[in-house]
Amino acid sequence: MDLNHLIEKCKKGDRKAQQLVYNLFKDKLYALCLKYCKNKDEAQDNLQDSFISIFQKINTYSGKGSFEGWLKRITINKAIDRYKREPYLEPIDYHQVAQDDTTIDDKDLGIDLNQMLLFIQELPDRYRLVFNMYELDNYSHREISQILEVSEGTSKSNLHRAKVILKQKITAFMATQKNSIANGY
Amino acid sequence: MGTKKDIGKIFQEKFKDFEQAPDAGTWDTIANELDGNGKGRYPLLLWITTAVVFIGLMGLLIWQPWQSDTVSPSLVSDPELQTPSSEITTKKDAITTTTQKDAQENINNRTSTEDTATSNTTPSRLSDNAKTLTDTTEVTNQKSQQTASTQTSGNTVSYSNSITEKSSATNTLKATSSNLGSASKGNTKINTVRANAGIINIDETTIAQMTVREQNARKAYRAKIAAERKAMRDQIESDKMLALAKRDSLQKAEEKAMAIAQAKKEAEKEAEKQSRNKRDTPKTEAERAEDRKEAVTYNFSVSTYTSLLSYGSLVKGSSIDDRLVDNPREAIATQGYGVRLEYVLNERSGFRFGIGVAPLKYRTNNFQVLNNGGTINVYQFSGLTPTQLEQGGTPTNPQAVAFFNDYDVVTIEQNISYIELPMDYQYKLINKRVGLSLNPGLSIFILTDNSVFAIANDNTRLRIGRETSLNDLSFAFNLGLGGFYNFAKNWRLDVEPTFRYQLNPYSNNLGNFRPYYIGVQFGATFKF
Incomplete structure (x- = not known):
């Protein structure tokens, strides 16, 4: 059964077809949720909400664009809705942040993927959303500013600050690991 | 040394093909939600939470733990400290007519009287002391009631005052107890006084118990006040965050409205400009042909x-x-x-x-x-x-x-x-x-x-x-x-x-x- 056929069946409310669609895309969308949410529990909740929304709105899918892209947009939007309305204070001095270097030596790349995911999850909500949207899901700052209802400048500074924080975390993590090795742990 | 890379690029490479399986039961939950079983999940949770909070609040109101935190009720309930009801009533009436300040002064006065009683351990003095203790208990009880009413208003400063007042009252009690204790140890006449007075029966053990209870109550009070202060700080912080969020939201709305007004203005200008250009610019051949066609149709x-x-x-x-x-x-x-x-x-x-x-x-x-x-x-x-x-x-x-x-x-x-x-x-x-x-x-x-x-x-x-x-x-x-x-x-x-x-x-x-x-x-x- 091809995907279009499955989608048609989903539009008719066929539960088996919905389960097949779920099985096809659950891993990708859950990974997306993990990146956009604070932790696994919230990612799990977001995944559920997203699939419910997907199957409720599947009739609006015209079939013109990529279905996977459509699913991802809904999932990302759900995550954004989850965090966008939370109170946000911008504690950053933009000029100060702008001077910070956001590059890192690629010898530090040997960090476990789950650890890197944890770094992302630990970012403040707004920074995490902007970082994910811009760096991992190819949104432009203009799009981000429209979706998050902030200025493009804020989006850029949030991204920069997110990178600075991530760099600090990676550096600190590597330093800890080195110390552990040096101490024979 | 490796080459330098942007953090964003590093994460892009790492998460390029990132996939992870969710919990096994996720589909069942989704299916249930789609079947309508999960409808109202959040409202139900909200109702349950509200009910639990409500029951908790009702329980607190009935239990009134702040009443038990004070020393006075326990002292009053102690049968050994019970005075004849007529006497209590008389004293109570007298104290009720005084202000809080007067009551504090009264306590102090009584304490000094008790000091005097220590040196003159005569039955009459002891009797006075006992009465004074009873009076002090009453005063403390009044304080406690005032404190309870203050608690409901949520004023932390009042708690401190209450503690101070209670401490002074407790000190008075301690002094009284100490005096009474020394009187008991040093002079067997106390027993005679006890028997003759027939009003109050306090021994060292009781006083010690009272002291421990008092200390426990004080500790509990401090803990409670600390907890409530923290809750209050959290609430203030939360209110502040909400206010800031609201301010942000209002600012955004204002900016949005201004942007819309600006866009509208520009659109009007553009329309006017186009209209002017249209008036000034000769018609194209296509427009003329269209006009001709309209005219003959x-x-x-x-x-x-x-x-x-x-x-x-x-x-x-x-x-x-x-x-x-x-x-x-x-x-x-x-x-x-x-x-x-x-x-x-x-x-x-x-x-x-x-x-x-x-x-x-x-x-x-x-x-x-x-x-x-x-x-x-x-x-x-x-x-x-x-x-x-x-x-x-x-x-x-x-x-x-x-x-x-x-x-x-x-x-x-x-x-x-x-x-x-x-x-x-x-x-x-x-x-x-x-x-x-x-x-x-x-x-x-x-x-x-x-x-x-x-x-x-x-x-x-x-x-x-x-x-x-x-x-x-x-x-x-x-x-x-x-x-x-x-x-x-x-x-x-x-x-x-x-x-x-x-x-x-x-x-x-x-x-x-x-x-x-x-x-x-x-x-x-x-x-x-």
Whole structure:
């Protein structure tokens, strides 16, 4: 059964077809949720909400664009809705942040993927959303500013600050690991 | 040393193909939600949470832990500290009438009294001390009640005050206990006092228990106050965050509204600019073609017209009498008018139906009048039905006789008027903004006026009769050449020279007269 056929069946409310669609895309969308949410529990909740929304709105899918892209947009939007309305204070001095270097030596790349995911999850909500949207899901700052209802400048500074924080975390993590090795742990 | 890379790139590479499986039961939850079992999950949770909080609050209100935190209730409930009810009532009344400050002073006073009692351990003093203890208990109880009421108002500072007050009250109690203890140890008279007084029975163990209880209560109080302060700080922080969020939201809304207003303003400016450009810029060929097409595309039209008419004959002759054949003739211009409806068949052709008035005049000049003994030759025209005439050509009207006596050469003028009903087929040779059409057709003529006049040189007129053989209903062949100018989508100006040749104007055409008339119509047409 091809995907279009499955989608048609989903539009008719066929539960088996919905389960097949779920099985096809659950891993990708859950990974997306993990990146956009604070932790696994919230990612799990977001995944559920997203699939419910997907199957409720599947009739609006015209079939013109990529279905996977459509699913991802809904999932990302759900995550954004989850965090966008939370109170946000911008504690950053933009000029100060702008001077910070956001590059890192690629010898530090040997960090476990789950650890890197944890770094992302630990970012403040707004920074995490902007970082994910811009760096991992190819949104432009203009799009981000429209979706998050902030200025493009804020989006850029949030991204920069997110990178600075991530760099600090990676550096600190590597330093800890080195110390552990040096101490024979 | 490796190469430097942007953090974003590093994460992009790492998470390029990142996938992870969710919990195994996720689909079941989703399916349940889709089946409607999960409907209202959040409202239900909310209700449960609300119910738990409500029950908790009710429990707190009933239990009133802040009452048990104070020393006084436990002291009062201790049977050993119970004083006769009448005494308590008296003291209570006395204290109730004092202010809080007075009560504190009262406590202090009592404490000093108790100090005195320590040195003079007489039964009466002890009795006083006991009473003082009871009084102090009452005061503390009052304080406790005040503290409880203060707690409900949520004022942390009041808690501190309450603690201070209670501490002083507790100190008083301690002092009293200590004094009483030393009195008990040092002097066996206390037992006698106890027995004699019969009011209060306090021993060291009880006082020690009281002290421990007091300390526990104090600790509990401090913990509670700390917890409530923390809760209050959290609440303030939360309120602050909410206020900031609200401020952000309002700012955003304001910015959005301003942006919308600005965009609207710019759109209006742009529209105005475009409109101005449109006015200033000559139309393109396509726009002109569109205009032309609009101008010539319609289904019906209504025209009104006025026409200049000239009546004449194709051959030499007269419809009145053969004697007039060789006389010079003159066509007199007249003015007609009418309306016309056009039904368009296609882009090139259509049918036209109309109704109009066509007054016509025709003159034969230089007719020699002969008056032969009252018989005037004018009245002897073969095609004339004379008026006011006796048999033999003698006019009965004296004015007529006088007219022909005065003028011997007259002009004979025929006045003929028709209501015409033209029906044309219109073929547009050129159908553009300025066009040309050929309009052949037929007309029905209904005769409405038929008069013949004799006109003298000085333009004096005399009606002499009517043409005998003119038909009341006749037909004519029409041929028009229409020129028009579509000056607006719905409006057109027309100029149309028309030739009408009458097919059967006479029942008896005496002089082979073949009348026609030429008209030039000027009109305005509304197209729809």
